[in-house]
Amino acid sequence: MKNKMVNKLWIGLFVVFLLSGVFSQNVFAATKSKLLQGVVTSVLSKEEVNIEVFDPQTNSSVGYKVKTFSDNYITKPTYSVGDRVIVSVDNVNNKQVASIVERERTIPYAIIIGLFFLVVAFIGRFRGVLSILAMAASFLFLTGVTIPQIIAGVDPVMMSLLTGLIVVPLTFYISHGFSNQTTLAVISTLLALVITGILAVVFTQLAFLTGYTTDEATAVSFRFGESFKLSNILIAGMIISSMGVLDDVTISQIDIVYSLSKAKPDMKKPALFAEAMKIGRDHIASLVNTLVLVYVGAALPLFLIIYKSDTPLWIILQKESIAEELVRTVVSSIGIILAVPIATFFGVKWGRKKVGLLQRERLF
Numbered sequence: 096m097k098n099k100m101v102n103k104l105w106i107g108l109f110v111v112f113l114l115s116g117v118f119s120q121n122v123f124a125a126t127k128s129k130l131l132q133g134v135v136t137s138v139l140s141k142e143e144v145n146i147e148v149f150d151p152q153t154n155s156s157v158g159y160k161v162k163t164f165s166d167n168y169i170t171k172p173t174y175s176v177g178d179r180v181i182v183s184v185d186n187v188n189n190k191q192v193a194s195i196v197e198r199e200r201t202i203p204y205a206i207i208i209g210l211f212f213l214v215v216a217f218i219g220r221f222r223g224v225l226s227i228l229a230m231a232a233s234f235l236f237l238t239g240v241t242i243p244q245i246i247a248g249v250d251p252v253m254m255s256l257l258t259g260l261i262v263v264p265l266t267f268y269i270s271h272g273f274s275n276q277t278t279l280a281v282i283s284t285l286l287a288l289v290i291t292g293i294l295a296v297v298f299t300q301l302a303f304l305t306g307y308t309t310d311e312a313t314a315v316s317f318r319f320g321e322s323f324k325l326s327n328i329l330i331a332g333m334i335i336s337s338m339g340v341l342d343d344v345t346i347s348q349i350d351i352v353y354s355l356s357k358a359k360p361d362m363k364k365p366a367l368f369a370e371a372m373k374i375g376r377d378h379i380a381s382l383v384n385t386l387v388l389v390y391v392g393a394a395l396p397l398f399l400i401i402y403k404s405d406t407p408l409w410i411i412l413q414k415e416s417i418a419e420e421l422v423r424t425v426v427s428s429i430g431i432i433l434a435v436p437i438a439t440f441f442g443v444k445w446g447r448k449k450v451g452l453l454q455r456e457r458l459f
Contacts, residue, residue: 132199133159133182135174144174148182148193159184159193172198222270229266236262237335245331246319252292255331259288259338271346276353279446280345283438287341288334291430295333298422299326308416329419337427344382344431345438348375352442368443375435382431390424 133148142163149156159182163174174180179199185192215223241258245251264281271277306312306325316325352371356362362370391398401411411417 129184130196131182131184133180133193133195135176135178135180137176138174141173146180146182146193146195148184150184157191159191161193161195163195225272226270229269232269233262233266233338236265241335245328251324251327251331252296252334255334256289256292259285259334263288263338263342267342267346270342275446276346276349276442279441280342280349280438283345283349283434283441284338284341286437287345287430287434288337290433291337291426292330292334294426294429295330295422298426299330302418302422304329304415304419304422306419308419329423333423333426336423337430340382340427340431341434344378344434347378348435348438349442349446351375352439352446356446364443368439371439371443372436375439379432379435383428386424386428386431390420394420 129150131148131150133146135144136147136158137145139145139160143160144163145158145160147156147158161182163172174195179202181196181199182193183196185194212227215227217223219226236258241254245254263284267277267281267284271280304326306327306329307316312325312328315328316323348371351374352367355367355370359367397417401408404411412421
């Protein structure tokens, strides 16, 4: 039975890979500059270094003298011999000119991601490995289907909901296996996701959020034109970002209902619902606190500016950049919180068909 389940999971993952190959597009247009890997070979001064750049097209290395900063830097970065960098090579007046674009962080990325995989696999065992596969499936679908289709002109809100309709069942069944519990969690998550989408649409319009609050948003508008509605991108982001947390909430609540019904098989459905919600409220309290801490931690520089500002707080809160984050956080939180009673209801109503009195009692 386990082998059959694993085979189905691999088939599902393989389908995602195929979809990614079919729909994938090159999101970014080719740049006129060559972007190559380089290594700092010597430091000439605080403002100049020698670098050696490898060009895979010619299979050779070329040395350049480059400045270590540009007008875009607030502080001047410092480099040491052996530092790996990304270099932009341009042809200016028939002369090759190089400049440092960014540090290359491939090695730190590989270490931290590898450590993450090891921890998940070691602690989570087989279920942890399946969760990594589910994460890969989500990422492949988002980058191979969702994003290219949005770029192609599909409405971002509808595409994000369609993504949830496909990604949620796929990743849930990969991570948690094929069972009645997982099916109920999928249904609960999709319902909560639709509610989140409705709230996101309503409050994005009520708060007059345009989505033009970051440099990335401006760049998207410049690249794809004014017809690319950034407010819909903002809504789609709210929906997609809610999927992961909803997984934890709905699965946990369904498991709580099952555990309680196994411990007390003669418990009536209203009592079972009430007991499960007691635990669910503790989960809600933890989630709300976590969401606040995560947001404050991510936006700490903004809070420092607000704290030292002479402008009244209620005026600062009217800025669209803050309103956008506030609406995003609160809308996602409401959807996550509502998922608790939704999952509990489904778990109690249809979760334990084979437990004696539970199938004969009515919840409401």
